[in-house]
Amino acid sequence: MMLTGSEIHRMVHAGKVVIEPFNEQQLEQNSYGCRLGAELLEYTSSDIDPHAGLEVRTHRIPEEGFVLLPNRFYLGTTAERIGGINFASELYANVSAAACGMFIQTSAPLGHTGAVICWTLEIVVAQPLRVYAGARIAKVCFWTNLGQERSYQGRYVGSDGVVPSRIIMDTK
Template sequence: MILTGPQIHVEVARGRVVIDPFTPAHIEPNSYGFRLGTTILTYTDTELDACRPPTVCATEIPSGGMVLDPGRLYLGESAEVLGSPIYAATLHANRSTASMGMWIQFSADLGHTGAIIPWTLEIRVAQPVRIWPGMPIGKIAFWVTLGQRSAYCGRYARSTGVRPSSLSSDFHLSRQDLS
């Protein structure tokens, strides 16, 4: 069951949904519209290796905006800290962002119960798109869970901003073991 926008507002007041900073005007019928933060990460490796942590370049989005190019993966961040100790969440692009050929969260859109963080956003574009810090970029919806709740405590649980992949920490094998 999805929370309605008015219920999200109620749950923020109760402390059962965290949106910081919270702007009541960003409440939508079944979601909350969140904004793009200030930092973009790009991978600098010519080839990513799932067994090794990737190297990244962090760029602060300048006040004049920044152009994203097709054919690259960008990692951005939500300007807000978002999540809930009670509800699971899903993150999606808003319609206006998607209509510009800009996609976010095309793969990892589930926010586990207990993950209350500035979210790392997967971003790709179909053509060059200028982005701006603080621009509306997506929406978060909150969902009632069924069964005993278990708070997320994975490697991204204490994120304070945009984070690159930690897939390499899932590998306990050496390269020779993979051959």
């Protein structure tokens, strides 16, 4: 069962959902509107080999914005730490970002129960698009669990910014 906006609000105050910083004006009918953080990462190699190490270029989004280009892959972050202590979560682009040709989190939208992080966002665009730090570009919803809860202990625990792939840890 998905939480409504009012229930998300109640669960934040009960300590069962974490959204930091929390702004009531970002509550939606069944989700919470997330903002884009100020940092983007871009892989610098034309051939990505996680076993050889991942070289990245860091971009700080200036006040005048930053233009994302098609045929590039960016990693961003939410400005908020978000997660459910007692709930699973999902994050997707909001319709306004999607209507600009921005695709976010198309392959990894699940936030496990107990994963309270600044979400690393997978970002691609269909056309050049100027983005601004602090702009609302995504939404997160929360789901109740059926069965025994187990808190997330994966490789992204404690993420507080953009995190490149840690797939190499799967082979160790």
